[in-house]
Amino acid sequence: MKTALFASAAVIALAAFGTTAAFAQSRDTIQIAGSSTVLPFASIVAEEFSASFPEFKTPVVGSGGTGGGLKQFCEGVGENTIDIANASRQIKDAEREACTAAGVTDIREIQFGFDGIVFASAASGPDFALTPAQVYKAIAAKVNVDGQLVDNPYKTWNEVDASLPNQPIALAVPASNHGTREVFQEKVVSAGCEEAGLPEGISEDDAEAACTTYRQDVVVEISGDYTETLARLNSDPNTVGVFGLSFYEQNTDTLKVATVDGVVPSKESVAAGEYPVSRPLFFYVKGQHIGVIPGIEEYVQFFLSEGISGEGGALEAAGLIPQPADKTAEVLAAFEAGAAQ
Amino acid sequence: MATDIASPASRSASSERTRAIRAGLVRRHATEQIFRGLGIAAIAVALGFVAILFIDVFRKGIPAFVQSNVHLSVFFDPELIDVDPAPARDQFPSDAEYTAASLKWQRSVALLNWNTIVEASLRKAAPEAGDMTAREILSIPETDARHEIREMFVANPSLLGQTVDVDVLASANAQNWIKGNIDRSLGDKQQQLSAPARALIDTFVENGTISNGFAWSILTNVDSRSAPASAGLLGAFVGTLWMMLIVVVLAVPIGVAAAIYLEEFAPKSRLTDLIEVNINNLAAVPSIVFGLLGAAVFINWFHLPISAPLVGGLVLTLLTLPTIIIATRGALLGVSPALRQAALGMGASKTQMVFHHVLPVTFPSILTATILGVAHALGETAPLLLIGMKAFVASVPATPLDQAAALPVQIYLWQGNENRNFFEPRTAAAIMVLLGVMILLNGAAIYLRSRLEKRA
Numbered sequence: 001m002k003t004a005l006f007a008s009a010a011v012i013a014l015a016a017f018g019t020t021a022a023f024a025q026s027r028d029t030i031q032i033a034g035s036s037t038v039l040p041f042a043s044i045v046a047e048e049f050s051a052s053f054p055e056f057k058t059p060v061v062g063s064g065g066t067g068g069g070l071k072q073f074c075e076g077v078g079e080n081t082i083d084i085a086n087a088s089r090q091i092k093d094a095e096r097e098a099c100t101a102a103g104v105t106d107i108r109e110i111q112f113g114f115d116g117i118v119f120a121s122a123a124s125g126p127d128f129a130l131t132p133a134q135v136y137k138a139i140a141a142k143v144n145v146d147g148q149l150v151d152n153p154y155k156t157w158n159e160v161d162a163s164l165p166n167q168p169i170a171l172a173v174p175a176s177n178h179g180t181r182e183v184f185q186e187k188v189v190s191a192g193c194e195e196a197g198l199p200e201g202i203s204e205d206d207a208e209a210a211c212t213t214y215r216q217d218v219v220v221e222i223s224g225d226y227t228e229t230l231a232r233l234n235s236d237p238n239t240v241g242v243f244g245l246s247f248y249e250q251n252t253d254t255l256k257v258a259t260v261d262g263v264v265p266s267k268e269s270v271a272a273g274e275y276p277v278s279r280p281l282f283f284y285v286k287g288q289h290i291g292v293i294p295g296i297e298e299y300v301q302f303f304l305s306e307g308i309s310g311e312g313g314a315l316e317a318a319g320l321i322p323q324p325a326d327k328t329a330e331v332l333a334a335f336e337a338g339a340a341q
Numbered sequence: 342m343a344t345d346i347a348s349p350a351s352r353s354a355s356s357e358r359t360r361a362i363r364a365g366l367v368r369r370h371a372t373e374q375i376f377r378g379l380g381i382a383a384i385a386v387a388l389g390f391v392a393i394l395f396i397d398v399f400r401k402g403i404p405a406f407v408q409s410n411v412h413l414s415v416f417f418d419p420e421l422i423d424v425d426p427a428p429a430r431d432q433f434p435s436d437a438e439y440t441a442a443s444l445k446w447q448r449s450v451a452l453l454n455w456n457t458i459v460e461a462s463l464r465k466a467a468p469e470a471g472d473m474t475a476r477e478i479l480s481i482p483e484t485d486a487r488h489e490i491r492e493m494f495v496a497n498p499s500l501l502g503q504t505v506d507v508d509v510l511a512s513a514n515a516q517n518w519i520k521g522n523i524d525r526s527l528g529d530k531q532q533q534l535s536a537p538a539r540a541l542i543d544t545f546v547e548n549g550t551i552s553n554g555f556a557w558s559i560l561t562n563v564d565s566r567s568a569p570a571s572a573g574l575l576g577a578f579v580g581t582l583w584m585m586l587i588v589v590v591l592a593v594p595i596g597v598a599a600a601i602y603l604e605e606f607a608p609k610s611r612l613t614d615l616i617e618v619n620i621n622n623l624a625a626v627p628s629i630v631f632g633l634l635g636a637a638v639f640i641n642w643f644h645l646p647i648s649a650p651l652v653g654g655l656v657l658t659l660l661t662l663p664t665i666i667i668a669t670r671g672a673l674l675g676v677s678p679a680l681r682q683a684a685l686g687m688g689a690s691k692t693q694m695v696f697h698h699v700l701p702v703t704f705p706s707i708l709t710a711t712i713l714g715v716a717h718a719l720g721e722t723a724p725l726l727l728i729g730m731k732a733f734v735a736s737v738p739a740t741p742l743d744q745a746a747a748l749p750v751q752i753y754l755w756q757g758n759e760n761r762n763f764f765e766p767r768t769a770a771a772i773m774v775l776l777g778v779m780i781l782l783n784g785a786a787i788y789l790r791s792r793l794e795k796r797a
Contacts, residue, residue: 029743029744031648033732040566043566043567047735051451052451052452053448054447054451058734058735060733061733062647062732075641079646080641080647082647123531224757226757226759227756227757227758227759227761228757230761247759250533252530252531253523253527253531253532253533253762254761317484
């Protein structure tokens with residue numbers, strides 16, 4: 001069976017060729033990864049970008065969460081590393097250090113809009129009007145009862161506060177690989193913790209732990225995407241889930257949104273700064289790849305153009321809350337000036 | 342004869358024995374009945390679960406193969422399409438200059454607001470929509486309608502000033518409303534489309550402006566997020582095809598060669614025993630471990646591109662190799678020693694014996710093992726997630742080095758899409774396509790085996 005031998009030889013040659021070809025061929029597709037909140041927006045921009053710029057290939061958009069994306073971003077400079085990291089929070093100092101250590105020194109931050117984080121429950125259930133303090137009391141492992149830190153005694157929402165429905169507490173919150181988790185912690189739980197007050201005389205570390213430790217019996221941490229949270233709500237209709245505003249808006253037929261501090265979350269209330277749980281969205285561009293991978297500069301300019309991320313643009317229709325035009329102009333100017341941050 | 346003179350005592354003993362045998366027979370028959378019953382029950386349970394799976398997937402997926410099209414007559418209004426005439430080849434001295442000018446022209450065409458043309462066509466089809474806002478009207482066709490019309494113009498600039506009949510897709514939300522994927526009795530606040538838009542869609546369905554057709558878009562389009570109704574499987578399908586090609590090209594020769602060497606040539610020693618144990622272990626290693634290995638070795642070490650079918654194919658090759666080696670060794674072991682001895686006795690060398698006599702007999706089994714191994718690799722998802730193949734890719738990979746998705750990963754991505762009402766059926770449809778490919782492969786395995794076995 002000579003053919004078999006020839007085939008094997010051909011295969012080895014092919015494999016060798018494949019490897020060298022990979023080295024020789026320069027990548028001509030922009031590679032993006034990161035936040036699953038930013039993913040839908042970035043994907044839409046990628047498609048529109050290739051429709052408007054026939055000379056460039058459609059950028060490839062991966063997920064992996066803000067942390068995962070920035071980790072990939074900071075792996076180094078070169079064609080097998082990503083060009084852009086999507087982030088639903090700002091880059092941390094530790095991440096910046098990791099980047100510098102790997103040679104990624106030119107990191108350009110692009111802020112392109114806002115996103116709201118909402119509490120939503122099954123559309124058939126009762127209405128919720130929450131405050132950060134109530135959420136903290138429902139979620140914390142230990143709470144302050146009569147000046148003592150005790151294991152969380154609350155079983156139903158109306159035990160937390162009489163104004164809330166008589167429904168067992170069950171919460172589905174994003175796990176720590178999501179940027180959403182950080183915003184949720186900072187703007188809801190920590191804020192609520194401060195508002196509710198801790199017993200006097202406890203150390204700062206204990207206070208920190210008391211504000212950030214969740215109880216395990218009724219809180220589920222979701223490391224997947226919002227569909228997983230939604231599935232959790234479907235299997236247990238008592239669950240209150242944490243979602244992105246745009247996800248909620250596309251599923252209003254099954255979800256009901258809770259007010260926070262009496263404000264109904266909407267594009268308008270987030271843009272006006274009335275709704276407290278909102279955050280800016282970012283992506284980070286590897287400056288050293290500009291001019292190496294074709295189209296990065298055009299992609300950024302296109303992303304920040306009026307028709308895409310501006311008011312009435314394609315991303316607003318998909319749930320993005322646009323930022324003021326002068327902020328966008330400022331970001332773009334900083335990017336073009338090559339201001340390494 | 343002895344039986345003739347049997348005493349009454351021995352006669353009674355023999356009837357005693359017959360009774361005992363009869364009783365035993367009843368018991369043995371009962372045991373057999375119970376065993377058969379259990380066997381049938383086991384098959385029924387297994388088939389039942391398969392039936393539930395298929396019925397569930399098909400019930401959800403079949404509606405996704407129907408798409409709603411909006412029939413528009415589009416007027417390429419020269420007032421709205423205010424661009425220079427397209428550059429012609431003979432105006433330029435070189436190809437490069439022509440290409441540059443042509444790209445520049447395409448860019449200027451792309452910068453026009455083609456939505457105004459789509460809106461005008463829809464308003465023409467629905468005079469009663471007078472006071473609807475542009476956003477409400479444009480919520481009916483899918484957002485890629487404007488690209489479709491623009492591409493028609495780019496391909497044929499002489500359309501300027503003409504009216505052409507064009508079919509565009511209805512938007513995902515419009516299709517949800519038409520198919521009843523969203524509860525039609527819900528109030529305005531819970532609907533995705535405004536009340537006038539919903540009323541207009543119903544009018545369109547009644548007067549035939551919107552009609553249903555087979556959803557070729559699922560099979561012929563690439564994935565899309567900006568225009569969810571046009572999201573299709575073509576990119577993922579081609580990505581999977583590249584990976585399977587790499588698996589077949591690499592895993593079969595390497596696997597078969599390894600099996601032949603181990604079974605026929607290698608001396609039996611501690612070392613070969615160790616290798617055998619390790620191959621068996623490798624076959625049982627969870628697939629996600631191969632993904633981690635692929636990310637570490639192929640991407641970080643060999644610097645192969647991320648999200649590329651080449652890497653996916655290499656990882657799946659590692660996954661399939663043990664299966665093929667074990668199956669091939671089993672097949673070689675099953676060849677009768679008489680065949681080997683006859684060949685050797687006729688003066689054939691060991692290599693001739695293996696390649697001329699043993700291998701052809703085992704060919705059907707090796708082929709079946711290969712196809713089953715490939716079918717297994719086809720549905721594998723976990724390792725691909727780790728080598729960056731869960732990215733959103735809106736293009737067809739032209740080579741195995743281009744970024745691509747794969748069919749099972751596409752299913753995973755679609756089930757995570759925000760527009761649940763639209764993508765739940767679409768996910769089921771993608772599962773149907775994947776199942777179809779698998780059934781085809783398994784069917785081919787059975788057919789080839791029975792054909793080749795008959796010939797052998």
